Amino acid sequence: MSAVSNRRVEGVPLPLVLVGIAALIAFPLIFTSPTPQHILILTLLFGAMGTAWNILGGYAGQISIGHGVYFGIGAYTVGFFYANFLVSPWLTWPLALILSVAAAIVIGLPTFRLRGHYFILASVFIVDAIFIIVSNWEAVGAAIGIEYPIYREGDLAGSLWALQYHDSKLPYYYSALGLFVASVFVSWRIQFMPLSYYLRAIREDQEAAQSLGIDVTRYKLVALIISALITTLCGIFYAQYVLYIEPAATISIIISLEIAFIAILGGIGTLWGPVLGAFIIVPLTEILRQKFSGAIAPGFGSGDASLLLQLEYLLEGGGGNLDILAYGLIVMLIARFQPNGVLGFLRRLD
Amino acid sequence: MLEVRDLDVSYGDFQVVWGIDLTVGPSEVVCILGPNGAGKSSVLNAITGLAPRKASAITFGDADLLRIPTYEIARRGIAHVLERRRLFPTLTVRQNLLLGAYNPDAKRHRAETLAWVETLFPFLEDRHNSPARVLSGGQQQMVAIARGLMSRPRLLMIDEPFLGLSPLMVDEIRTVITRINADGVAILFNEQNVELALSLSHRGYLLESGRVVLTGTGEEMLGSDLVRTVYLGV
Numbered sequence: 026m027s028a029v030s031n032r033r034v035e036g037v038p039l040p041l042v043l044v045g046i047a048a049l050i051a052f053p054l055i056f057t058s059p060t061p062q063h064i065l066i067l068t069l070l071f072g073a074m075g076t077a078w079n080i081l082g083g084y085a086g087q088i089s090i091g092h093g094v095y096f097g098i099g100a101y102t103v104g105f106f107y108a109n110f111l112v113s114p115w116l117t118w119p120l121a122l123i124l125s126v127a128a129a130i131v132i133g134l135p136t137f138r139l140r141g142h143y144f145i146l147a148s149v150f151i152v153d154a155i156f157i158i159v160s161n162w163e164a165v166g167a168a169i170g171i172e173y174p175i176y177r178e179g180d181l182a183g184s185l186w187a188l189q190y191h192d193s194k195l196p197y198y199y200s201a202l203g204l205f206v207a208s209v210f211v212s213w214r215i216q217f218m219p220l221s222y223y224l225r226a227i228r229e230d231q232e233a234a235q236s237l238g239i240d241v242t243r244y245k246l247v248a249l250i251i252s253a254l255i256t257t258l259c260g261i262f263y264a265q266y267v268l269y270i271e272p273a274a275t276i277s278i279i280i281s282l283e284i285a286f287i288a289i290l291g292g293i294g295t296l297w298g299p300v301l302g303a304f305i306i307v308p309l310t311e312i313l314r315q316k317f318s319g320a321i322a323p324g325f326g327s328g329d330a331s332l333l334l335q336l337e338y339l340l341e342g343g344g345g346n347l348d349i350l351a352y353g354l355i356v357m358l359i360a361r362f363q364p365n366g367v368l369g370f371l372r373r374l375d
Numbered sequence: 376m377l378e379v380r381d382l383d384v385s386y387g388d389f390q391v392v393w394g395i396d397l398t399v400g401p402s403e404v405v406c407i408l409g410p411n412g413a414g415k416s417s418v419l420n421a422i423t424g425l426a427p428r429k430a431s432a433i434t435f436g437d438a439d440l441l442r443i444p445t446y447e448i449a450r451r452g453i454a455h456v457l458e459r460r461r462l463f464p465t466l467t468v469r470q471n472l473l474l475g476a477y478n479p480d481a482k483r484h485r486a487e488t489l490a491w492v493e494t495l496f497p498f499l500e501d502r503h504n505s506p507a508r509v510l511s512g513g514q515q516q517m518v519a520i521a522r523g524l525m526s527r528p529r530l531l532m533i534d535e536p537f538l539g540l541s542p543l544m545v546d547e548i549r550t551v552i553t554r555i556n557a558d559g560v561a562i563l564f565n566e567q568n569v570e571l572a573l574s575l576s577h578r579g580y581l582l583e584s585g586r587v588v589l590t591g592t593g594e595e596m597l598g599s600d601l602v603r604t605v606y607l608g609v
Binding site for chain 2: 230
């Protein structure tokens with residue numbers, strides 16, 4: 026037992042990590058109402074994406090405000106084929122991953138020549154350009170998006186094949202948890218590979234790295250592809266969860282910013298930073314949104330349409346928008362007082 | 376071994392190096408001298424492709440360096456220690472060194488090379504777990520040189536090895552440069568202090584405003600009127 030209790034995962038004792046995972050597994054069995062489950066599903070989803078983003082943005086120091094592209098590729102690929110031809114997402118997810126890698130290469134090769142702010146700007150412009158294209162592309166529903174045909178039979182095999190569950194959020198919850206754990210595991214594992222040293226060398230001094238013989242573009246691309254693949258898997262999950270895809274909720278600058286902020290506010294370049302960021306920001310904004318923007322749909326939690334209704338409310342931003350104000354305030358406070366993110370603050374207390 | 380013919384370097388419209396010829400033979404120590412802004416660093420950076428360059432030839436052995444990207448030049452046997460050391464500050468001393476042994480050949484001999492650089496700079500072993508940023512300037516310079524050596528180069532290029540160092544450190548680096556050369560590595564370095572540089576070089580090039588104004592062996596250059604009146608003030 027002491028072998029277990031003495032081990033630490035990036036500064037966090039291993040038993041604490043195991044307790045954390047156990048708590049996440051137990052959570053939906055204790056909190057059985059849909060709202061807390063929904064909040065935690067979003068937290069896990071954004072935790073997985075923030076962690077994936079951090080592989081490129083934190084470890085390699087390439088700040089991308091364009092990860093909505095890879096999120097969108099996941100959501101749109103499975104959504105398009107299911108909505109039009111009722112093809113199961115099980116058959117189309119490999120295609121989504123292939124498209125994601127292709128996009129990463131096409132976007133990465135030219136933009137990785139840019140440094141610092143120029144790289145960030147390029148990532149913003151690219152995601153916005155793709156947003157505009159998709160918003161006007163009739164075949165994928167243009168600005169209205171894709172509405173999923175709902176699988177209504179209710180049998181388990183059919184539900185699994187369609188990857189839709191309407192009786193319970195548990196399958197979604199555990200899928201999100203799986204994505205989250207997998208993403209954190211990949212991010213943790215990379216730290217023991219030579220790749221992580223190449224990435225840190227690139228982040229700290231690109232020219233010095235080059236002069237030592239490190240093929241800078243190649244390793245940036247490897248980091249982007251790993252990051253993009255996880256983000257695309259999250260996009261697939263998202264589409265199956267909300268069963269409604271529109272450009273604003275997938276390929277937008279806002280979503281791209283949210284993914285980046287989770288890692289930046291939690292603590293960029295660290296394993297636990299994006300996790301912490303997600304567990305602070307997502308519940309906080311969700312609660313603020315529900316309290317202050319009137320986003321709880323009437324009759325929420327009863328019947329099939331409730332989820333859709335809820336999402337429509339969420340996407341419309343409800344009435345007040347005080348939640349966005351609070352979000353901005355949090356960003357300002359952390360930027361002003363804790364530029365290393367929340368994790369940097371906790372480390373200082375230690 | 377290294378041959379540079381008719382090298383121009385321009386940053387946009389601003390040309391800083393004009394038609395320089397330069398060679399370094401096997402196991403030679405060669406210095407590039409000149410005041411601030413003479414173009415010394417630009418010459419080194421142009422050789423490894425870090426500065427925009429035009430030349431009729433830059434070759435190293437049978438490799439055409441004009442056609443090889445920067446990251447591949449290290450594999451061909453040139454290690455370039457950049458100006459102001461440029462360590463990876465949050466990585467440890469050991470991690471910095473290991474990153475120097477990136478190319479496949481260097482990786483195979485990593486343990487052996489590490490032992491060699493740790494005899495050249497014994498403090499590397501004691502401080503192997505310290506982040507590079509906490510070292511003194513002199514120690515950082517030694518890590519930078521050692522990191523360059525980890526690629527097992529035939530030519531080590533050092534940009535301003537003595538910049539900002541205490542007289543004690545200057546002596547130490549000077550000794551080490553001689554020892555590295557004695558182990559068969561050719562060295563090309565930049566320096567403003569003419570006397571210091573020529574005292575440990577076989578040959579030198581004196582640059583002024585981006586042009587070579589004098590070249591020769593150390594003794595020839597120390598004896599020239601130009602060096603005596605302008606740089607040594609005797």
